[in-house]
Amino acid sequence: xxxxxxxxxxxxxxxxxxxxxxxxxxxxxxxxxxxxxxxxxxxxxxxxxxxxxxxxxxxxxxxxxxxxxxxxxxxxxxxxxxxxxxxxxxxxxxxxxxxxxxxxxxxxxxxxxxxxxxxxxxxxxxxxxxxxxxxxxxxxxxxxxxxxxxxxxxxxxxxxxxxxxxxxxxxxxxxxxxxxxxxxxxxxxxxxxxxxxxxxxxxx
Numbered sequence: 020x021x022x023x024x025x026x027x028x029x030x031x032x033x034x035x036x037x038x039x040x041x042x043x044x045x046x047x048x049x050x051x052x053x054x055x056x057x058x059x060x061x062x063x064x065x066x067x068x069x070x071x072x073x074x075x076x077x078x079x080x081x082x083x084x085x086x087x088x089x090x091x092x093x094x095x096x097x098x099x100x101x102x103x104x105x106x107x108x109x110x111x112x113x114x115x116x117x118x119x120x121x122x123x124x125x126x127x128x129x130x131x132x133x134x135x136x137x138x139x140x141x142x143x144x145x146x147x148x149x150x151x152x153x154x155x156x157x158x159x160x161x162x163x164x165x166x167x168x169x170x171x172x173x174x175x176x177x178x179x180x181x182x183x184x185x186x187x188x189x190x191x192x193x194x195x196x197x198x199x200x201x202x203x204x205x206x207x208x209x210x211x212x213x214x215x216x217x218x219x220x221x222x223x
Contacts, residue, residue, distance in 0.1 A: 111139050198211075
């Protein structure tokens with residue numbers, strides 16, 4: 020079954036190249052930000068654990084000096100602005116557009132974009148609640164930060180982290196269809212979450 024789904028997905032993408040372009044535009048800024056965060060934390064882990072590696076402040080200073088040396092400030096500032104806009108706005112609009120575009124069998128590209136713009140706020144709310152707030156990525160990120168602050172040995176912190184991880188795991192399992200219901204069924208975030216839980220339980 021999984022093999023046939025993958026084959027169908029590849030066939031559908033090859034037939035609808037606009038989906039590939041829209042996916043790239045949607046995830047570009049989001050991917051750049053996540054890569055930066057992963058690199059930042061890995062660098063801090065190496066420096067903290069092994070007393071080696073590149074210091075964050077040194078890396079930032081080197082980067083600024085390199086930008087001045089190459090005289091590319093006029094390029095870097097617009098690039099950062101574009102990444103921020105794509106991370107904050109385009110990702111949510113693009114995700115809703117992709118869902119609607121695929122749901123309509125790729126027949127209404129500009130209608131899908133309009134749908135994505137219309138669903139920007141509920142999609143952003145969904146990402147803020149289930150992704151940045153209670154997502155597994157956020158749990159791992161803050162656990163690493165607490166480790167840097169030497170707070171993981173605190174009993175209260177351990178209890179909070181266990182509760183947070185449990186909630187995050189529950190959401191990771193039962194909330195994959197929230198954005199689908201928001202986009203295609205005009206539901207708010209919490210109603211969409213209830214439907215997602217129901218659908219997941221019915222097809223566990």
